[in-house]
Amino acid sequence: MIPMDTELRPNASIDPLMQERLARLAERRTGGAGSSSSSSGSRHTTAPSAQRPASRKRHAAQGSRTAAVMMSVGVAAGLTGYFQRADAAAAADAAAASSATASVATASTAATTATATQVLATSTASSGSSGATDTAVQTATDAANTDAAIASAATVSATGLADGTYTGATDTNKWGPVQVQITVSGGVITDVTALQTPSDDGKSVRINNQAVPILVSETLAAQSADIDSVSGATYTTDSYKVSLQSAIDLAKATAQQAAA
Amino acid sequence: MNDFLGYVTRSTGIVATLLMLASLAWGLLFSARETGTRLRPAWWLDLHKGLGGLAMVFTGIHLVTAFADTDLGISLATVFVPGAAGYESTAFTWGVLAFYGLAIVVFSSWPKLLFRTRRTWRAVHLLSVPATVLACVHAYQLGSDAGTPAFRVVLVLAVAAVMYPLAFRVINVVAKTRQAPTRS
Ligand code: HEM
Ligand code: HEM
Numbered sequence: 001m002i003p004m005d006t007e008l009r010p011n012a013s014i015d016p017l018m019q020e021r022l023a024r025l026a027e028r029r030t031g032g033a034g035s036s037s038s039s040s041g042s043r044h045t046t047a048p049s050a051q052r053p054a055s056r057k058r059h060a061a062q063g064s065r066t067a068a069v070m071m072s073v074g075v076a077a078g079l080t081g082y083f084q085r086a087d088a089a090a091a092a093d094a095a096a097a098s099s100a101t102a103s104v105a106t107a108s109t110a111a112t113t114a115t116a117t118q119v120l121a122t123s124t125a126s127s128g129s130s131g132a133t134d135t136a137v138q139t140a141t142d143a144a145n146t147d148a149a150i151a152s153a154a155t156v157s158a159t160g161l162a163d164g165t166y167t168g169a170t171d172t173n174k175w176g177p178v179q180v181q182i183t184v185s186g187g188v189i190t191d192v193t194a195l196q197t198p199s200d201d202g203k204s205v206r207i208n209n210q211a212v213p214i215l216v217s218e219t220l221a222a223q224s225a226d227i228d229s230v231s232g233a234t235y236t237t238d239s240y241k242v243s244l245q246s247a248i249d250l251a252k253a254t255a256q257q258a259a260a
Numbered sequence: 261m262n263d264f265l266g267y268v269t270r271s272t273g274i275v276a277t278l279l280m281l282a283s284l285a286w287g288l289l290f291s292a293r294e295t296g297t298r299l300r301p302a303w304w305l306d307l308h309k310g311l312g313g314l315a316m317v318f319t320g321i322h323l324v325t326a327f328a329d330t331d332l333g334i335s336l337a338t339v340f341v342p343g344a345a346g347y348e349s350t351a352f353t354w355g356v357l358a359f360y361g362l363a364i365v366v367f368s369s370w371p372k373l374l375f376r377t378r379r380t381w382r383a384v385h386l387l388s389v390p391a392t393v394l395a396c397v398h399a400y401q402l403g404s405d406a407g408t409p410a411f412r413v414v415l416v417l418a419v420a421a422v423m424y425p426l427a428f429r430v431i432n433v434v435a436k437t438r439q440a441p442t443r444s
């Protein structure tokens with residue numbers, strides 16, 4: 001019987017080992033069809049020097065290299081998908097939490113003014129020791145689970161804002177809670193502090209480190225919650241504006257209260 | 261879209277770090293080949309180069325997606341100048357330095373042009389060790405997943421796995437220098 005690849009096996013009388021080697025070389029030169037068992041087996045038995053002319057085109061670790069490429073791409077794609085799913089799940093949780101908070105907020109909006117007045121009474125009584133006032137307000141806020149609280153309040157000016165420090169409502173978005181505190185002095189918003197920003201993951205922290213200073217300077221310039229969104233930090237901007245507006249509302253309510 | 265880019269940045273960063281560690285391991289094992297073990301040198305070296313090249317590719321994707329993700333507000337300066345980042349400056353700096361180290365290691369080896377002496381080439385190539393360390397530190401500090409147990413376990417295991425080739429190679433060097441006087 002004549003083998004199909006007669007030309008690759010020149011002479012049947014040649015030493016079979018030599019024949020095998022010739023066949024392998026020929027296979028390599030023609031590029032070889034995939035990693036046939038003969039070529040992968042050969043790497044164990046053949047000295048590297050014998051492979052040199054052929055391995056110029058063909059990598060010694062061709063199969064493993066391909067496997068490494070496929071594994072890397074696969075792992076990267078898998079992780080990307082996993083991160084996406086994990087974040088979507090977290091976002092769903094946060095959304096659920098925030099809608100719950102939102103309903104509480106609507107329900108308690110009417111009560112806010114009342115609570116604020118109470119806090120105002122407490123804080124004026126204890127004015128002087130601001131540390132104690134802060135704690136008192138914090139407790140009041142937590143206990144009542146209300147949206148806003150005042151640390152101290154005094155003069156009312158033409159801007160309609162009473163001087164003092166006001167803590168806005170906590171607004172929770174997809175990434176987490178945002179809460180701001182404003183300081184009004186001479187009827188002007190002189191300082192904004194972000195009490196809470198999303199901090200569950202590194203990316204949020206990085207975004208907020210960048211966005212919050214911009215939002216604050218915008219607020220100080222605009223003297224209202226009517227400010228531009230920081231690109232790339234849309235969620236934070238929106239929540240910031242909600243919290244800021246509630247703090248401003250509180251400063252206004254306090255002014256009206258004092259005027260009455 | 262930004263969210264997606266962020267996920268790609270994270271996953272390619274992790275893969276690039278693992279590839280650097282693997283390349284390091286394969287390079288060390290290859291270089292310790294004269295120990296008389298039955299390693300197949302050509303295979304180790306070839307895979308080492310493949311892993312090194314892949315690490316470069318994935319780092320490239322990592323940088324491009326990090327830059328393209330406008331949520332992060334990364335400028336070109338952040339990518340190329342150590343210490344230029346407006347926030348998390350140190351963590352970024354490690355990444356930038358690791359990137360330079362990796363690029364130097366890969367491009368000084370790949371087109372075999374730059375170094376004609378083996379000694380200088382090897383000295384430069386050993387930049388790969390600090391570069392990999394910096395990449396790990398960068399990943400640990402900056403990664404969104406750095407806090408998660410899974411990430412820590414993978415990173416620690418990968419680093420631990422490289423300790424074997426490292427020890428292997430160091431012992432090899434020590435053995436060689438002991439032999440040296442008798443040889444010359
Ligand atoms: C794709 C580009 C690369 C090429 C062409 C390349 C090539 C080589 C070669 C030829 C050697 C053997 C040196 C010898 O013992 O004679 C080697 C060793 C080594 N390579 Fe690479 N390499 C590359 C990328 C990398 C990368 C990305 C890393 C690590 C992150 C790395 C780390 C090492 C280490 C640690 C050694 C051992 C050096 C020693 O112990 O003396 N290489 N590389
Ligand atoms: C110019 C240099 C680099 C820059 C600007 C950069 C930027 C970043 C950024 C922005 C992140 C955070 C991604 C996020 O959480 O959304 C990150 C994470 C990461 N980077 Fe880099 N990187 C650089 C170089 C490198 C290098 C050279 C490596 C390794 C080979 C690397 C590996 C990682 C890893 C593993 C993470 C963690 C991903 C995670 O788990 O969240 N980076 N990098």
